[in-house]
Amino acid sequence: MEHSNHNNLEGFLYIIGCVFLSLIAVEDVKKMEISNWYNGALLFVGAAKLLFNKNWEQQIIVTLIILIFLLISAFLSRGGLGGGDVKLVSASTLIFGFQIVCGALIIGAIAVTITGIVSWIMYNYKDLKIKKKQKRLNFGKMEFPFGPYFILGVLMIFWKVI
Numbered sequence: 001m002e003h004s005n006h007n008n009l010e011g012f013l014y015i016i017g018c019v020f021l022s023l024i025a026v027e028d029v030k031k032m033e034i035s036n037w038y039n040g041a042l043l044f045v046g047a048a049k050l051l052f053n054k055n056w057e058q059q060i061i062v063t064l065i066i067l068i069f070l071l072i073s074a075f076l077s078r079g080g081l082g083g084g085d086v087k088l089v090s091a092s093t094l095i096f097g098f099q100i101v102c103g104a105l106i107i108g109a110i111a112v113t114i115t116g117i118v119s120w121i122m123y124n125y126k127d128l129k130i131k132k133k134q135k136r137l138n139f140g141k142m143e144f145p146f147g148p149y150f151i152l153g154v155l156m157i158f159w160k161v162i
């Protein structure tokens with residue numbers, strides 16, 4: 001009986017985590033930023049999930065390693081990876097674990113790259129009336145939110161879509 005309640009509570013935390021991920025994806029698309037409130041709520045769910053993890057110390061260490069790696073990446077990308085993305089991925093590691101998060105990072109990176117390439121092609125060949133010099137300048141400033149792509153990767157792997 002105790003084991004069943006344990007699984008139900010853990011499953012409930014996964015669902016809550018997925019709900020917050022969905023809300024974060026919508027916010028990131030609309031505002032191009034992720035609020036600290038959503039990331040804090042995700043971190044809280046991750047902390048609650050640690051209660052059910054027998055290797056919680058290892059999970060915290062892995063999360064800290066991911067956090068340090070992402071902070072370095074954010075610094076080197078000069079704004080390409082934002083602080084909200086760093087917090088999102090780190091909090092997600094507490095909930096879903098290292099393997100799912102690493103897979104989601106790869107899926108997210110591939111998806112955002114494909115989106116950039118398709119956008120570049122559409123941008124350059126859609127309207128030929130705009131001067132090429134002006135086009136390059138504007139396209140170079142385009143930004144794509146990483147959160148939704150990462151979240152899609154998490155949900156696809158977690159729910160075994162891929």
